[in-house]
Every structure is written in structure tokens, then in C-alpha cells.
Amino acid sequence: MQTNFSLEQLADPHVAESEKILRKCVHCGFCTATCPTYVLLGDELDSPRGRIYLIKDMLENGRPADSETVTHIDRCLSCLSCMTTCPSGVDYMHLVDHARIHIEKTYRRPFKDRFARAVIAATLPYPKRFRLALRAAGIVRPVSGLLKRIPLLRTFAVMLDLAPATLPPASAAARPKIHAAKGARRGRVALLTGCAQPVLRPEINEATVRLLTGQGIEVVVAEGEGCCGALVHHMGREDQALKAARRNVDAWLKATEESSLDAIVVTASGCGTMIKDYGHVLRLDPGYAEKAAKVSAMAKDITEYLAELDLPEQEARGLTVAYHSACSMQHAQKITTVPKQLLKRAGFTVRDPAEGHLCCGSAGTYNILQPEISAKLKARKVRNIEATRPNAIATGNIGCIMQIASGTKVPILHTVELLDWAYGGPKPAEL
Numbered sequence: 001m002q003t004n005f006s007l008e009q010l011a012d013p014h015v016a017e018s019e020k021i022l023r024k025c026v027h028c029g030f031c032t033a034t035c036p037t038y039v040l041l042g043d044e045l046d047s048p049r050g051r052i053y054l055i056k057d058m059l060e061n062g063r064p065a066d067s068e069t070v071t072h073i074d075r076c077l078s079c080l081s082c083m084t085t086c087p088s089g090v091d092y093m094h095l096v097d098h099a100r101i102h103i104e105k106t107y108r109r110p111f112k113d114r115f116a117r118a119v120i121a122a123t124l125p126y127p128k129r130f131r132l133a134l135r136a137a138g139i140v141r142p143v144s145g146l147l148k149r150i151p152l153l154r155t156f157a158v159m160l161d162l163a164p165a166t167l168p169p170a171s172a173a174a175r176p177k178i179h180a181a182k183g184a185r186r187g188r189v190a191l192l193t194g195c196a197q198p199v200l201r202p203e204i205n206e207a208t209v210r211l212l213t214g215q216g217i218e219v220v221v222a223e224g225e226g227c228c229g230a231l232v233h234h235m236g237r238e239d240q241a242l243k244a245a246r247r248n249v250d251a252w253l254k255a256t257e258e259s260s261l262d263a264i265v266v267t268a269s270g271c272g273t274m275i276k277d278y279g280h281v282l283r284l285d286p287g288y289a290e291k292a293a294k295v296s297a298m299a300k301d302i303t304e305y306l307a308e309l310d311l312p313e314q315e316a317r318g319l320t321v322a323y324h325s326a327c328s329m330q331h332a333q334k335i336t337t338v339p340k341q342l343l344k345r346a347g348f349t350v351r352d353p354a355e356g357h358l359c360c361g362s363a364g365t366y367n368i369l370q371p372e373i374s375a376k377l378k379a380r381k382v383r384n385i386e387a388t389r390p391n392a393i394a395t396g397n398i399g400c401i402m403q404i405a406s407g408t409k410v411p412i413l414h415t416v417e418l419l420d421w422a423y424g425g426p427k428p429a430e431l
């Protein structure tokens with residue numbers, strides 16, 4: 001794609017990077033067929049190619065974002081299915097990241113949207129506040145119908161609908177601690193405990209710690225680690241995202257100074273995508289660029305790390321599992337076969353639902369901010385999963401777990417919960 005940026009514009013490293021990305025796009029449109037929003041809405045401006053044109057126009061003209069551009073960029077799930085399809089290697093992820101930062105800086109959203117986004121950014125990334133908010137949701141849930149009629153509070157009504165009816169107690173697995181390896185120590189990893197995940201499904205961290213320590217791996221929950229920053233990053237809140245990234249970089253480098261780490265293990269693929277990108281998002285920070293690149297190089301999805309441990313083959317369990325590959329797992333991190341191989345080796349029969357490349361509609365805060373599109377994608381995803389007639393669903397991202405669980409009665413678990421059970425842990429309560 002031909003671009004017309006001035007030398008002055010290209011002096012901005014963000015613009016220079018976006019220009020390089022834009023020039024790679026050859027307008028072929030292959031990406032449109034696999035874009036969930038284009039598949040649903042059929043509007044070119046809700047396709048990757050259409051969004052790329054909108055971003056180009058906005059950046060090239062150096063103008064503030066307008067409502068049309070914001071509407072179509074907001075509808076993008078950041079699922080990155082377009083990147084898997086694109087034959088030209090267009091780095092849509094970093095392009096849309098830049099567009100979102102530009103929107104946040106130059107566009108004034110209506111008050112109700114600013115209010116809802118501010119509340120989300122001040123709550124979800126902080127486990128204690130998130131837990132409190134979910135408790136409060138339990139109290140006000142009966143008036144959710146009333147809230148839906150008040151435009152200012154409609155987003156909160158959506159959040160109430162999404163909030164789980166019961167909340168599990170907080171788990172010790174999410175607190176800073178060194179979990180000793182059982183038997184001879186084979187390795188040492190840091191674990192990202194996450195922000196929403198330990199509140200919604202503390203069993204995931206518990207299963208991870210149990211499985212890893214049982215395999216002779218010491219697990220460090222580093223003092224000071226916390227939300228990876230992805231939730232606010234996808235809302236264009238760059239400063240808040242970078243602050244979270246720097247805090248985690250400091251926490252993990254301190255842990256590796258104490259005794260070297262083999263990996264930073266991540267159990268939510270959305271977070272894994274962000275941490276693997278720390279080196280990029282902090283590349284312009286002289287104090288952190290090198291350190292962030294080091295942390296990114298150490299980040300591994302739990303399944304990537306488990307694959308290195310060569311877990312023994314287990315007998316068949318007579319349980320059929322539909323594997324839902326989160327977009328951040330398959331399109332962003334390109335981890336496609338490893339989780340399924342681990343499940344098969346652990347004795348599960350694994351099925352691949354149709355349209356596996358399409359997002360379930362969770363996408364961070366997307367199901368809160370774009371509930372209509374999200375609900376359609378959820379229904380489609382659940383239909384495809386249920387068609388495989390599974391006993392259970394496995395996936396590697398908390399957002400997908402909560403989204404799909406709200407649309408089906410088939411139990412849904414994190415892959416690591418099933419693996420933990422197969423290698424000596426307790427049977428998951430959902431089964």
C-alpha cells in the first residue's frame with residue numbers, strides 16, 4: 001500500500017512503525033473471510049482491510065480520531081485471525097494497538113462510555129477491587145433490568161449479567177510464595193497469577209502449582225507481580241499498561257536474580273500474548289527496553305512449558321474433550337497443536353470444533369463493551385462446540401472460559417486443570 005507520511009510525521013517512532021506495517025498490505029482482502037466482525041456484519045469497514053484504510057487515513061492526515069473510525073476500531077476484537085490469514089505478513093496487532101492509543105489521546109467519547117471505561121480500568125486489573133465489585137454485583141443484580149433502561153448505566157447492567165452468581169474463596173496459590181518442588185528439583189519457574197483469573201477461577205493457579213511442583217519444578221509467585229496490562233492496553237490506555245509491564249519486569253527480574261528461572265509461566269493466553277510483547281511495548285524506554293526483552297523471551301504458555309517436561313503417556317480416560325483454542329493462543333502466540341497433544345497424551349479424546357479460527361466474543365473487555373456482537377459470536381461458538389458432543393471443553397484463557405460457560409451446560413475447564421487431574425491431582429469439581 002502506498003503511503004504519504006511527511007518526514008516530520010515519520011520522526012515519531014510510532015508513526016514510522018505503523019507506516020512500515022501499512023506498506024506491507026497489498027489490499028488483497030484474503031483477511032476479510034476469516035474476520036469475525038466481517039463474517040457477522042458484512043461491512044468492509046468492519047473487516048481488517050477496511051480498518052487498515054481507516055487507520056491509514058487517520059494517521060496519514062495527522063487528524064484526531066472521528067466517530068466513524070472509533071466505531072469500527074472499537075468493534076475489532078483484536079483476535080488477530082487476520083494475521084493468521086494474511087499472506088503478506090501485515091502486523092495488524094501493532095497497527096491497531098497504535099490506532100487505539102491515538103483514539104484514546106485524540107477522541108472524546110460520550111460521558112457514559114468514558115465513565116464505564118474508567119470504572120473497568122480501575123477495577124478489573126486489581127484482584128481485590130474486582131472481588132469487591134463482584135460481591136457488590138451480587139447485591140444489585142436484582143435491579144439489572146432497571147439499569148438497562150438507564151443509558152449511563154447500561155454497561156454496568158451488562159457487567160452484572162456477566163458476573164458469576166457465586167464467587168469462590170481466594171486461594172493461597174495467588175499469594176507471593178516459593179512453592180517447593182516435590183522430590184529432586186528439575187527446574188524453577190515464575191508464575192503469573194493474573195488479575196481476574198485468581199478471582200474467578202482460583203483452581204487454575206492451584207492446578208498449575210500442583211502439577212508443576214509434582215513434576216519437580218519449583219514455582220515462584222514473585223512479590224510485586226500483578227496484572228499484565230493487557231486489559232487496559234486494548235483500551236488504548238498506554239500509560240497504565242506500561243506501568244503494569246514495568247512492575248512485572250522488575251518483579252520477575254528480581255526473582256531470577258535470586259536464583260535463575262527457566263521460564264515465566266502464563267496460564268492465560270491473553271496475558272501471555274502481552275508479556276511476550278513487553279520487549280516491543282517498552283522498546284522506546286531506555287531504562288526498560290533490554291530488561292523487558294529478557295522477560296518476553298522467558299515467557300511461556302503453561303502448555304509450552306509442560307511440553308518440555310515430557311510427561312508420561314496415560315491410559316485412556318473415556319472422556320471426550322472439545323478443545324477451544326483461544327485467539328490469543330492460536331493467532332497471537334501460534335500455539336496450535338501442543339495443548340491438544342498434551343491432552344491426548346494424558347488420556348483424553350480430543351475434538352476440534354468447526355470454525356475454530358473464529359473468536360468466542362470474549363476478547364478482554366469486548367463482551368462488556370460490545371455485548372451484541374459478542375453474544376452472536378458466543379452463540380456460534382457454543383453451537384460448534386456442542387456439535388462435537390463433548391463431555392467437557394478445554395481452553396487456555398480465562399476470558400474464553402467465562403464467555404463460553406455462560407452459554408452452555410457442558411463443563412469448561414482450563415487445559416491445565418485436566419492435565420493436573422490426569423497426573424495425580426483431584427478431579428475438577430465441574431466434572
Ligand code: SF4
Pocket residue numbers: 034035036037038046047048051075076077078079080081082083092
Ligand atoms: S483482529 Fe480480528 S476482529 Fe480485528 S480485524 Fe483482525 S480478524 Fe477482524
Ligand code: SF4
Pocket residue numbers: 024025026027028029030031032048049052082085086087088089090
Ligand atoms: S490479507 Fe493482509 S495484505 Fe491482504 S488486505 Fe488483509 S492485511 Fe492487507
